Amino acid sequence: MFLEVSGLTKHFGGVMAVEHINFNVNKGEIFALIGPNGAGKTTVFNLLTGMIPPDKGSAKFKDISLNGLMPYQIRHMGIARTFQNLQLFNSLSALENVMVGAYLSGRKGFIQSLLRLPGVAGEEEQVRKKSLEVIEELGLEKDINTPALALPFGKQRLLEIARVLSGSPELLFLDEPASGLNASETKQLANFLKRLKEKGLTLVLVEHDMDTVMNVADRILVLNFGTAIAEGTPEEIQRNGEVKKAYLGEEEQDEYIGCKWS
Amino acid sequence: MPRGNLMKYLFIAAAGIGFVVLPFVLKSNYLLSIFIVIGIYALVVQGLGIIMGYAGQVSFGQAAFFGIGAYAVAILTTHYHWGTIPALLAATVLPSLVAAVIGRPTLKLKEHYLALATLAFGLLVHIIFSEGGELTGGPSGLTGIPYLNIGGFVFNRDYKFYYLVWAVVVLVFLGVRNLDRSRIGRSLRAIRDSEVAAEANGINSAALKLKAFVFSAFLAGLGGGIYAYYVTFISPAPFSFNISIQFVLMAVIGGLGTICGPVLGVGLVVALGEALRWLVPLVIPHAGGEYQIIFFGLILVLAMIFKPEGLSTGWRKITDSEKAEETGLLETSANT
Numbered sequence: 368m369f370l371e372v373s374g375l376t377k378h379f380g381g382v383m384a385v386e387h388i389n390f391n392v393n394k395g396e397i398f399a400l401i402g403p404n405g406a407g408k409t410t411v412f413n414l415l416t417g418m419i420p421p422d423k424g425s426a427k428f429k430d431i432s433l434n435g436l437m438p439y440q441i442r443h444m445g446i447a448r449t450f451q452n453l454q455l456f457n458s459l460s461a462l463e464n465v466m467v468g469a470y471l472s473g474r475k476g477f478i479q480s481l482l483r484l485p486g487v488a489g490e491e492e493q494v495r496k497k498s499l500e501v502i503e504e505l506g507l508e509k510d511i512n513t514p515a516l517a518l519p520f521g522k523q524r525l526l527e528i529a530r531v532l533s534g535s536p537e538l539l540f541l542d543e544p545a546s547g548l549n550a551s552e553t554k555q556l557a558n559f560l561k562r563l564k565e566k567g568l569t570l571v572l573v574e575h576d577m578d579t580v581m582n583v584a585d586r587i588l589v590l591n592f593g594t595a596i597a598e599g600t601p602e603e604i605q606r607n608g609e610v611k612k613a614y615l616g617e618e619e620q621d622e623y624i625g626c627k628w629s
Numbered sequence: 630m631p632r633g634n635l636m637k638y639l640f641i642a643a644a645g646i647g648f649v650v651l652p653f654v655l656k657s658n659y660l661l662s663i664f665i666v667i668g669i670y671a672l673v674v675q676g677l678g679i680i681m682g683y684a685g686q687v688s689f690g691q692a693a694f695f696g697i698g699a700y701a702v703a704i705l706t707t708h709y710h711w712g713t714i715p716a717l718l719a720a721t722v723l724p725s726l727v728a729a730v731i732g733r734p735t736l737k738l739k740e741h742y743l744a745l746a747t748l749a750f751g752l753l754v755h756i757i758f759s760e761g762g763e764l765t766g767g768p769s770g771l772t773g774i775p776y777l778n779i780g781g782f783v784f785n786r787d788y789k790f791y792y793l794v795w796a797v798v799v800l801v802f803l804g805v806r807n808l809d810r811s812r813i814g815r816s817l818r819a820i821r822d823s824e825v826a827a828e829a830n831g832i833n834s835a836a837l838k839l840k841a842f843v844f845s846a847f848l849a850g851l852g853g854g855i856y857a858y859y860v861t862f863i864s865p866a867p868f869s870f871n872i873s874i875q876f877v878l879m880a881v882i883g884g885l886g887t888i889c890g891p892v893l894g895v896g897l898v899v900a901l902g903e904a905l906r907w908l909v910p911l912v913i914p915h916a917g918g919e920y921q922i923i924f925f926g927l928i929l930v931l932a933m934i935f936k937p938e939g940l941s942t943g944w945r946k947i948t949d950s951e952k953a954e955e956t957g958l959l960e961t962s963a964n965t
Contacts, residue, residue, distance in 0.1 A: 416829065442831035454826035456819045458886075466812075467819045471831040473812040477840045480811035481804045487811060494812065534830060 368427070369394040369569060370415075370538060375424035377410055383593040384410045387424070390588050390598065392538070392571055397564050399572045399580045401604075402590035403613060408573040409451055411590070412540050416448045417441045428538065443471065447536035449527045451543045451573070457516035461507055461526050464515050465498040468530035472497065494533075501533045505559070520547050528559075538569045545576045557582050581605070589613065648795060652788035661787045665859060667892075667899050668794035669852045674879045674891040675801055676848030680743075681877070682885035683814060684841040685821030686736070690747030691876040693754035694724040694846040696868025698853025703771040703863050704764060713778045713858070720854025721847050728846030729839065736838045739824060743842070751870045758865035770864030777858035790859055797855070798892070801848060806888050817841055818886065882932055884939020893940045901928060 370392035377385040385407040392398045400408045413419045415426050417438040426433040428444055436444075456464050473494055475487050502508055505525045510518055515526060524547060531539060544560075545553045557579045560570060564583075574580050580587065581601045589597040589604060591613040597604060604610055655661050677691045698720035705711040705719055735746040759768050766772075777784040777793070784790050808814045819827040820834045827834050857863050875898065883894020909920050932940075 418825070418829075437833075438825075438828040439831050439833045442829060448829055450826065450829075454823045454829070456822040456826065458822055459815070459818055463815055463818075467815055467827070467832075468830050470812065470816055475812060477808075477813050477837075477844070480813040481808050481844075483807040483811075487807075491811065530830065 399584035445537035672852035676845035692872035694849035698850030724850035
């Protein structure tokens with residue numbers, strides 16, 4: 368199994384943030400986590416990327432346990448993430464941000480860099496080239512020298528995705544990649560996510576924009592108050608009564624797909 | 630060649646020539662000795678700039694590492710008659726090891742625990758220097774440190790020392806410049822901006838901050854070792870906690886996270902200190918040293934109000950606009 372999550376549990380004081388969640392992600396698919404605010408989606412991301420330790424449960428990536436690993440170690444295994452509240456390196460230029468994302472493709476250490484030993488310049492050039500390619504894919508090539516802080520919000524979101532892609536991850540967690548984007552940017556993003564999937568990347572997505580989710584996701588897991596209430600294809604989820612109840616509080620309501628919940 | 634670049638190279642060439650001929654122009658040994666001290670401090674503050682400006686951690690122990698380097702040379706040469714190269718090696722390795730021991734537990738924690746740890750460490754080391762009995766010479770220190778001697782070439786005159794110190798400063802400057810433009814320098818700046826994101830991108834921030842801290846202690850120790858050879862006599866006073874604060878001020882005033890900042894900051898603070906020693910008695914007759922400190926503080930406060938990002942950022946902006954001008958020139962030439 369590519370990613371196997373079983374019995375994942377996290378309580379904050381008396382609050383059940385995540386309660387015994389199980390799911391599997393197959394290689395090459397787009398898997399979406401949805402649910403009302405406070406359902407525990409970001410907590411699942413934080414647990415799986417080592418930001419916070421789970422109380423119980425386990426996660427395995429390609430049959431290797433992720434329990435107890437630090438965030439950077441999880442990144443070393445090929446798992447990368449973006450953040451709901453952007454975490455860019457604000458004083459670094461857009462290009463530098465993306466080059467930091469390719470940190471793992473570099474091998475040269477502190478002393479080699481200090482003395483600029485043979486190979487350092489070549490490696491730096493390779494990383495720059497790779498980063499420029501990713502930047503071009505996301506259409507940020509005009510902003511490479513702009514500090515991340517000075518970019519408009521939509522471009523900052525794209526920059527975070529560019530940064531994470533330059534490190535060539537195998538499994539990518541995207542935390543609300545469409546939030547703050549306008550309609551056309553959101554559409555572009557959805558297409559871009561599909562292209563990533565075609566390239567063989569596996570995506571796990573937290574997203575509130577239902578159009579995007581229903582458009583790109585292969586399978587969806589719905590969370591409510593920390594527990595999983597439904598899992599299935601977009602069609603299955605759209606027909607699921609439990610899900611409608613969780614979102615709208617009433618079973619009678621029917622036409623909810625296409626709305627945007629914040 | 631674009632005009633901006635030409636100006637830059639001319640400036641560097643002029644500065645280089647200026648530095649080389651300086652000992653011949655200066656008639657007074659006093660001024661030359663100030664330039665030597667600026668060079669030595671520049672090494673120490675360059676180190677501090679790495680841990681503060683790049684890794685974003687404050688260290689109040691830089692004078693202690695400086696002192697450990699100086700005392701290593703003093704003790705090893707006077708008590709044990711070590712040669713220059715092994716003594717200087719010890720002066721750099723010893724502070725690096727101590728920094729590794731202090732930094733390992735504290736740099737794993739987020740926030741500014743390093744500041745607290747180094748503060749306590751600085752006070753402790755100063756006490757050890759003062760109370761070290763025969764080994765450190767107690768409050769009166771150690772005398773009789775031999776001249777610095779590399780392969781039979783004896784640095785027994787100030788101008789020789791001047792060239793040695795500034796050659797080392799230039800080498801260290803180039804090293805830090807390499808670091809700044811490398812994967813490692815970029816990662817350190819990334820940690821400073823967002824440690825969470827740096828970790829999420831595969832950077833082991835604790836390990837990298839530790840390396841930066843060890844390197845900063847290495848440079849402080851190198852400066853300390855050279856300092857001991859220069860003054861040939863050391864006491865605990867130049868390694869007190871106050872000096873650590875002064876180093877921090879120099880780093881901040883020069884501009885954090887810049888490679889020219891440390892040298893500029895040291896130059897300004899030392900020059901200011903010396904100038905005030907002359908000027909203050911002219912304005913206020915019979916003024917004691919306290920008045921200098923007041924003026925000094927005032928100027929520092931003004932500097933922080935009007936140029937909080939440090940002096941060298943002005944420099945950065947100039948070079949950036951030059952870059953813009955260059956690209957502008959390139960574009961117009963491509964159009965025509």
